[in-house]
Amino acid sequence: MAQRTGSADLPLHGGHVPAWLSARMASLGAVICEAIVQEYGRDELLSRLAHPFWFQSFGAVMGMDWHSSGVTTTVIGALKRGLEPAKDELGIYVCGGRGKHSRRTPEELSAIGERVGIDADELSKASRLVAKVDSAAVQDGFDLYLHGFFVTREGNWTVVQQGMNTDKGQARRYHWFSKSRSNFIDEPHAAIDGPAQGEIVNLTDRRANASRSAQLDLLSTLGPDKIVAELLDELLEQSTPEPSEQLSLPHLEMPAHHDVRSSDVFIRRLHGTLAAAAEQGPKDFPDLLLIPGVGARTVQSLAMVAEVVHGAPYRFQDPARFSLAHGGKDSHPYPVATSVYDETIKVLKSAVQKAKLGNSETLAALKRLDDQARMLERTANGPLFETHIARERAASPSLGGRSVFGWEGVTAPMTKAGGAR
Numbered sequence: 001m002a003q004r005t006g007s008a009d010l011p012l013h014g015g016h017v018p019a020w021l022s023a024r025m026a027s028l029g030a031v032i033c034e035a036i037v038q039e040y041g042r043d044e045l046l047s048r049l050a051h052p053f054w055f056q057s058f059g060a061v062m063g064m065d066w067h068s069s070g071v072t073t074t075v076i077g078a079l080k081r082g083l084e085p086a087k088d089e090l091g092i093y094v095c096g097g098r099g100k101h102s103r104r105t106p107e108e109l110s111a112i113g114e115r116v117g118i119d120a121d122e123l124s125k126a127s128r129l130v131a132k133v134d135s136a137a138v139q140d141g142f143d144l145y146l147h148g149f150f151v152t153r154e155g156n157w158t159v160v161q162q163g164m165n166t167d168k169g170q171a172r173r174y175h176w177f178s179k180s181r182s183n184f185i186d187e188p189h190a191a192i193d194g195p196a197q198g199e200i201v202n203l204t205d206r207r208a209n210a211s212r213s214a215q216l217d218l219l220s221t222l223g224p225d226k227i228v229a230e231l232l233d234e235l236l237e238q239s240t241p242e243p244s245e246q247l248s249l250p251h252l253e254m255p256a257h258h259d260v261r262s263s264d265v266f267i268r269r270l271h272g273t274l275a276a277a278a279e280q281g282p283k284d285f286p287d288l289l290l291i292p293g294v295g296a297r298t299v300q301s302l303a304m305v306a307e308v309v310h311g312a313p314y315r316f317q318d319p320a321r322f323s324l325a326h327g328g329k330d331s332h333p334y335p336v337a338t339s340v341y342d343e344t345i346k347v348l349k350s351a352v353q354k355a356k357l358g359n360s361e362t363l364a365a366l367k368r369l370d371d372q373a374r375m376l377e378r379t380a381n382g383p384l385f386e387t388h389i390a391r392e393r394a395a396s397p398s399l400g401g402r403s404v405f406g407w408e409g410v411t412a413p414m415t416k417a418g419g420a421r
Contacts, residue, residue, distance in 0.1 A: 010171040010254050012164055013068035016403055021329050024341050025062045030082030032058070035309050035363060038355050042091055043179060046158040048149055050177035053316035054308075055160065056254070061308050063336045066264075067254040069171030071221040072162045073098050077146035088115075091153035096127075102147035102161075103256060109149065126178070130159045132275075136172045142172040171302040173181040185205040232340060254319075258291050260333035262385035264320035270385070272377025273303045280372040296345040297399065299369070302327040305372040306343060327392070327401070334392045335401035335408050342400075 014206040017025070048054045059071030059314075062078065080094040087093050095108035106124040111338035113120025128147050135144045142163030151157040255264070281299035287315045304325035307315055320333075326344070327336040383391070397409030 010069040010072075010173060011168050011170050013065060013070045015070070015174055017064070017070075017074050017329060017403065020338070020402065021336060021355040022074075022078070023063065024345065024359040025078040026082035027345045028062050028082075028341070028348070029058070030086065031074065031345060032061075032308060033079065033083060033092065034086065034304065035091055035355075035366075036311055037092065037346060038352060038360075039309065039367075040364065042154070043156055045092065046152065046156055046179070047148060047177060049160060050158045050175045050312060051316070051320070052173060052175055053313065053319065054311075055173075055175070057310055057316040057322040060319045060322040060328075061304055061325045063323075063326045063341065064328055065258070065328055065330055066260060066320045066332070067258070069162065069164070069173070070399050072148075072160065072171070072173050073146060074183040075172050076146070076160060079150075080148075080340050091116075093153075095151070095153050096147045098146045102145075105147060105149050109151070112151065116153045118151070118153065121147075123151060123157065127159065131161065132390070134161060134163065135318040140172065141168075155290075156261075166243065210214065219348070225240075228375065253258035257333050258330065260320045260323055260328075260389070264318060265324075265385060266318045266321060267382075268380070269318070269373075269376045269387060270321055270324065270388070271380040271382035272373040272375075273307075274382050274388075275298060275359040276369055276373035277303050279376070280369055284368055298347070301340050301344045302347060302366060303369050303373050305348065306366040307373065310367055310370045324388075324392075327396075327403075329338075329404055331403040331405060334391050335395065335396050335403040337392075338400035338402050339385070340399055353416045 023197065028199070033045055036048065046057075056066075056071055059075045060066040064071050064074050069125060074096055075093070077304055081234055083090065083092055093108075093112045095112070096102045096105040105127050106120075109123045109127065109239055110120045112118065113123070127147070131144060131147055140163075142165050144161055144163045146162040147171045148160045149157060150160070157176075157178045160173065162173045164171045211407075277296055277300035281296060281303075285299060309323065323333055326341045329336060347362070351366065354360070355363050382388070397407075401408030
């Protein structure tokens with residue numbers, strides 16, 4: 001999957017992820033990662049994590065608020081927990097996190113280095129350097145507070161880190177991928193997520209090479225006090241400079257409104273997914289549909305998860321669409337359908353386990369489901385977006401609908417032994 005630069009507005013959100021969702025996010029996130037590694041390899045997973053549009057869609061399909069900055073924290077936390085048991089088998093390790101957890105990254109990398117024989121010192125240097133670049137070399141008004149480091153047993157890595165601007169109530173997410181550039185200072189980012197802030201200082205741009213060299217020369221010959229004095233004199237004498245040329249990046253705007261609207265979703269893609277679940281699902285999953293609790297609604301969610309596993313970069317320009325797989329924790333677009341969520345996890349775990357044993361039929365069926373959805377979206381018709389949301393909300397009590405506000409319906413579903421509910 002090709003690397004792509006871009007930016008997006010991410011509103012800052014408070015609140016917390018309840019335990020019943022956090023456990024599910026860890027399970028679903030881990031098994032999606034396992035499926036990607038099984039199908040495409042470890043480096044492909046790193047490249048997905050380094051793609052801001054995919055990353056936001058990944059969080060949405062797991063039931064997190066589809067547009068908020070909280071996706072970054074929860075996705076990194078879910079993968080750190082979910083991939084821990086399989087880290088050596090999978091060859092993927094997750095370090096860092098928010099606040100104090102980010103400061104433990106060098107210690108965690110050192111432990112991994114001893115475990116698998118990769119150069120922990122170089123990885124720790126990379127971790128510190130990307131943090132320095134995003135906090136000092138790119139002066140965009142956002143203070144870093146989260147640093148996630150994903151590394152493979154081969155020593156390739158992706159960093160996802162985030163800064164906040166509390167005055168604006170916004171966040172900016174930064175993505176790095178070790179294989180995407182030859183060094184750290186010539187436009188190294190795979191992508192930058194965050195609101196446009198007008199003119200910013202970006203010393204990572206290759207066009208700033210002369211400036212970087214000049215700054216080092218000035219600092220060594222004049223010293224900081226003399227530099228400031230001469231700069232003030234020059235500013236008084238010179239005319240207004242032309243605006244610095246800024247990098248032109250594709251922009252994904254994450255709106256402030258919490259509800260999911262038809263304008264947030266590519267409707268033809270939604271119709272393709274619904275049609276594939278109805279038409280292709282029975283063909284691809286004849287045995288699955290005989291299992292109690294697994295029906296067309298679960299296949300619909302599986303089709304969206306299949307797109308997260310197999311989709312090309314352009315498929316993730318509308319992250320809101322992926323929140324329709326299971327719903328959202330704050331009841332947008334509707335409460336999380338926990339029974340569907342659990343069946344999705346069960347099917348994916350079974351598919352990945354079978355693939356490890358040499359039977360990749362179920363994973364292949366998911367790929368066919370995704371292919372069919374893309375074909376059908378050209379011609380498929382479907383319900384109005386508002387009608388679809390209304391149907392899901394009406395069905396929510398029967399699907400184990402749950403949000404931070406509680407269960408949907410009068411009677412709460414029974415808790416299953418050993419379940420996450």
